[in-house]
Amino acid sequence: MARIEVYSKEWCSYCIKAKALLRSKNLEYVEHDVNSGTEAEQEMRMRSQRRAVPQSFIDGQSVGGYADLAQLNATGELDRLFNIGSSIDLTRV
Numbered sequence: 001m002a003r004i005e006v007y008s009k010e011w012c013s014y015c016i017k018a019k020a021l022l023r024s025k026n027l028e029y030v031e032h033d034v035n036s037g038t039e040a041e042q043e044m045r046m047r048s049q050r051r052a053v054p055q056s057f058i059d060g061q062s063v064g065g066y067a068d069l070a071q072l073n074a075t076g077e078l079d080r081l082f083n084i085g086s087s088i089d090l091t092r093v
Helices: 013-024 039-048 066-074 077-081
Strands: 004-008 030-033 055-058 061-064
Touching (some): 004 039, 039 061, 061 066
């Protein structure tokens, strides 16, 4: 299974949404708490070349922020990456 990392701040609404999206897919992730001036913040900036949170990584590859993660979900790419089957019963459509 691919490793997911999320750099986030406790009070950030987009961070909360990103983590909720991952949990809704039953995907486990490693959370890095990013506070100003911490090593985690510096690491996040170096890895993602971005300052905003959240920043997500899948197997070390930068995915981006919440909107990027939501886009992966909307297109089905997130399900494909993690081999998540559809809950839609196509025989009833």
